[in-house]
Amino acid sequence: MIGLGSYGYTAPSSKKINAYDVPQGVDIRGRFDEEFAKILTKDALQFVADLQREFRNPIKYAMECRKEAKRRYNEGALPGFDPATRYIREGKWTCAPVPPAVADRRVEITGPVERKMIINALNSGAKVFMADFEDALSPSWENLMRGQINLKDAVEGTITFNDKTRNRVYKLNNEIAKLFVRPRGWHLPEAHIFIDGEPATGCLVDFGLYFYHNYATFRNTQGQGFGPFFYLPKMENSREAKIWNSVFEKAEKMAGIEKGSIRATVLIETLPAVFQMDEILYELRDHSVGLNCGRWDYIFSYVKTFQGHPDRLLPDRGQVGMTQHFMRSYSDLLIRTCHRRGVHAMGGMAAQIPIRDDPTANEAAFELVRKDKQREVKAGHDGTWAAHPGLIKTCMEVFTNAMGNTPNQIETVKRDDASNLTEDDLLQRPQGVRTMEGLRLNTRVGIQYLAAWLTGSGSVPLYNLMEDAATAEISRVQIWQWLKYGVELDGDGLGVRVNHVFGRVVEEEMARIEREVGKEKFKKGMYKEACKIFTRQCTASTLDDFLTLDAYNYIVIHHPNYVSSKL
Numbered sequence: 001m002i003g004l005g006s007y008g009y010t011a012p013s014s015k016k017i018n019a020y021d022v023p024q025g026v027d028i029r030g031r032f033d034e035e036f037a038k039i040l041t042k043d044a045l046q047f048v049a050d051l052q053r054e055f056r057n058p059i060k061y062a063m064e065c066r067k068e069a070k071r072r073y074n075e076g077a078l079p080g081f082d083p084a085t086r087y088i089r090e091g092k093w094t095c096a097p098v099p100p101a102v103a104d105r106r107v108e109i110t111g112p113v114e115r116k117m118i119i120n121a122l123n124s125g126a127k128v129f130m131a132d133f134e135d136a137l138s139p140s141w142e143n144l145m146r147g148q149i150n151l152k153d154a155v156e157g158t159i160t161f162n163d164k165t166r167n168r169v170y171k172l173n174n175e176i177a178k179l180f181v182r183p184r185g186w187h188l189p190e191a192h193i194f195i196d197g198e199p200a201t202g203c204l205v206d207f208g209l210y211f212y213h214n215y216a217t218f219r220n221t222q223g224q225g226f227g228p229f230f231y232l233p234k235m236e237n238s239r240e241a242k243i244w245n246s247v248f249e250k251a252e253k254m255a256g257i258e259k260g261s262i263r264a265t266v267l268i269e270t271l272p273a274v275f276q277m278d279e280i281l282y283e284l285r286d287h288s289v290g291l292n293c294g295r296w297d298y299i300f301s302y303v304k305t306f307q308g309h310p311d312r313l314l315p316d317r318g319q320v321g322m323t324q325h326f327m328r329s330y331s332d333l334l335i336r337t338c339h340r341r342g343v344h345a346m347g348g349m350a351a352q353i354p355i356r357d358d359p360t361a362n363e364a365a366f367e368l369v370r371k372d373k374q375r376e377v378k379a380g381h382d383g384t385w386a387a388h389p390g391l392i393k394t395c396m397e398v399f400t401n402a403m404g405n406t407p408n409q410i411e412t413v414k415r416d417d418a419s420n421l422t423e424d425d426l427l428q429r430p431q432g433v434r435t436m437e438g439l440r441l442n443t444r445v446g447i448q449y450l451a452a453w454l455t456g457s458g459s460v461p462l463y464n465l466m467e468d469a470a471t472a473e474i475s476r477v478q479i480w481q482w483l484k485y486g487v488e489l490d491g492d493g494l495g496v497r498v499n500h501v502f503g504r505v506v507e508e509e510m511a512r513i514e515r516e517v518g519k520e521k522f523k524k525g526m527y528k529e530a531c532k533i534f535t536r537q538c539t540a541s542t543l544d545d546f547l548t549l550d551a552y553n554y555i556v557i558h559h560p561n562y563v564s565s566k567l
């Protein structure tokens, strides 16, 4: 059994287990593979190790600060604007000009770094493809290493995929989307790579390997002299953005490229970060291409931040959308902040995906996406996210109808009215009711998502919606919160207390999952393990910070013969 911070396996000294050629202090515990070795070269690993050594202490400090903030929120404090950085919020600075290659980002498709999906996404007609090591990826050694290979082939333009069952060969079109890469969040370790006896920081591995192998080609073929481009997830405070800025500067120096070449969009997807948007842009002002409304993690973060506040319980997940006052305020303030600083204000992801076998439901899903995008473009967003290639046309039409040929709305929609938004607006309690069906759906979705994640899929279609780590987190923390505070389901007139029924609901929903997926798939899949992890987290006396941190222990496989076996 292994646990976080205790990846204690040491190989017998007589056996040579590292077939990879590694620099001093680096130990690869993931499976050896000739293809992986082309990514895990000694020089690339040296770069990752240099990043790790320079930034491990600032990262540890930033994670300690998160804990300290959590302690304060749990004691009743509310997040808010920091008086000490008022001069940044009120100052008249701007970020570096937007690189011409990414001035127009009206529709961005996202997806995991899976080979066929990368080709489909780059060919989808979207302006940008965000290739995801984060919410949409289960970070197994295989997925991560193959993801790096796939991205390298994509940047070199040689990526192909042969689908033998359908006799179809996939390759890139002449015109493709611009590539952004999203590394994991700061909190996730990479337990297959040890540096100086400690697991590496996941995002430094994702960033370091991708940057090292691709910066030169990318700048020539995709970035028009700029790049590579990144999305940065789950930050809570500008001190974390400052670390990324230093990482970028170090990478630029190593590569001998100009400061400001690397550009990144930061997802504002934690509640504390909404009060730090100017500060985050300020830290990254030489490297920024804007902010994005990561709405799903943001909702998750609302519950997490207020885990000690019984007066801030969420209604059913389906009712917490972008039209809730606190969500609309966050999006409006993000637009105002970005445009004032001269960068993109990106919208977020509607979870609907095409529904093949039901035209009426399909049209209803498209209508919801259309409405969401209309709201975004009207509010002043410069672009949006699409979960599926089938949605690109619809999203593109909405943005083009509103923006015409203008690449973005940075100069045209300033949203100065949003400067009046207050802490109260940003924290306003979500309105709505809690129902038995909401509880059941959270249970069913959470367990099925986790079962998929444990078997290598980080994004899945469930009940006609895209589900990924961020959406599954909402299901988990919502149940936790309802159990913790003994919530009564007030939306369906049943008046049932969640604590009284949760055990039975889990049993019934597991039976329903088995019926829906079929006995065979249920037996072969990891549904029972997922149920165990999910219910343990939902009923824990203190809230786990991340669903995937605990679950990560179950997918770590150490080479040559060590298999994580916590189950």
Ligand SMILES: CC(=O)SCCNC(=O)CCNC(=O)[C@H](O)C(C)(C)COP(=O)(O)OP(=O)(O)OC[C@H]1O[C@@H](n2cnc3c(N)ncnc32)[C@H](O)[C@@H]1OP(=O)(O)O
Residues within 6 Å of the ligand: 109, 110, 111, 112, 116, 117, 118, 120, 121, 132, 135, 136, 296, 297, 349, 353, 354, 386, 387, 388, 389, 459, 460, 461, 465, 466, 467, 468, 470, 471
């Ligand atoms: C909260 C957040 O962080 S949002 C960002 C992170 N989440 C994501 O990126 C989710 C992205 N979306 C997806 O992963 C997928 O759309 C899913 C899992 C939801 C559904 O995928 P599927 O079940 O494969 O959908 P479906 O069967 O309709 O796919 C049809 C085709 O579109 C492709 N496709 C679907 N989604 C994508 C995508 N996002 N990128 C590229 N190709 C895609 C499929 O590979 C398939 O290709 P094929 O016809 O050549 O075989």
Ligand SMILES: O=CC(=O)O
Residues within 6 Å of the ligand: 135, 267, 269, 293, 294, 295, 296, 297, 298, 348, 349, 470
């Ligand atoms: O990463 C995006 C989100 O909504 O979460």
Ligand SMILES: [Mg+2]
Residues within 6 Å of the ligand: 135, 233, 267, 269, 294, 296, 297, 470
């Ligand atoms: Mg997210």
